[in-house]
Amino acid sequence: MESREPLAIDRTGKDIHAEARQIRSRGQVAQIELPGGVPAYSVIGHEAARQVLADHRFSKDPRKHWTAYVRGEIGEDFPLIGWVLMDNLTTKHGADHTRLRKLTAKAFTPRRVEAMRTSIEKIATTLLDQLPTGEVTDLRAHYAHPLPAQVICDLFGVPAESRAQMLRGGEVNADTTISPEEAAANVVQWEEEMREFVASKRNSPGDDLTSDLIAAHEDGSRLTDSELVGTLHLLLATGTTPVMNLVTNATAALLTHPEQAHLVLSGQVPWQAAIEETLRVDAPVAHLPFRFTVEDVEVAGTTIPQGSPVLIHFAGIGRDPEVHGETADRFDVTRQDKTNLSFGHGIYRCIGSPLAWLETEIALSALFERFPNLDLAVRPEELEPQGTFIMNGRETLPVRLTGQAQA
């Protein structure tokens, strides 16, 4: 039984894996305290997480199932308010979730995604052409971010001049170091931007997913106005940050494990193995809010009371020693069992995973083919974490693009 004080989560995300070990020392499910002093539960055991992710007694809808929120005890001063107020798949339960998921998932089927291969390859090539050789450059800013950002903005028909601003809402939302005022202002701002964007697309629809979503909205109101705006926000955000983190984390892992990079670059181990191992050991989405218990639920010996907020610790789940043994923390592309839940599990499983896989495979193989002697420009311990406990990436990835660039 849990008897200690809940573990206060570090909002700066300074060392997500060290914090995960602390949480795990309390069990597969542990009581935590979120910024703003809000009590919650963290699910960090692999088995426990599989149960929770597939259990309908865990809702995603705060308006119906978070007792403190329904009672008005969670106000705009809650620093994670952005995660509560958005109206999209991340806050839907039951039939509402099924309806919205069907509409959104259509856009990301493996077949539709495969058709994007050539355009993603072109984007990667252009970005690589622009990287300055012989200098230290931030690979996150100049490659790992712009690649998925461009792909998702192209898909949704976002004009070049509004891209940075339209992506900002999701980036700020993922930053858990911001003040409650900034969090609340961000919600107002991105909602306004998305509404303006929808209005402009209504006037001049294009061959893009925003126009498809608008058509779905207008065809029998299968999508409300607020869901349309919330869904756009979600897809622009999820389309960029987690993919950027996967590319950044995989590149950092390979550059700090040259013997493993050699196995991959020599073709002895496929790129898929390096990507899967990165997903396991350095999950791009670290500690995700929210689920809410619709009744008291027992998980791994802990009873989570009805109406409690629950976070899923994907970064910890991938390193569960009960699944991966003593070497769970070690990056090893040759590991047989790379089991992880980093794209989720069950009915909420990531709808963007085929796209994320394709982008990451293209990004990494093109990068290392062009710069086989790519080198980290700082010591590994100098790589700064991302400044969030929800996501898991690096603030920058300084590399030296040495050697012969291969065009």
Ligand code: HEM
């Ligand atoms: C490496 C990249 C990515 C990772 C690690 C990732 C991770 C995840 C995870 C863990 C979930 C489950 C959340 C939960 O159970 O509450 C999820 C859901 C989701 N992801 Fe991703 N994601 C990635 C890329 C993408 C992309 C590219 C898109 C689309 C543009 C996307 C769209 C979504 C959506 C819409 C959901 C909600 C699904 C639902 O609630 O039914 N993701 N993602």
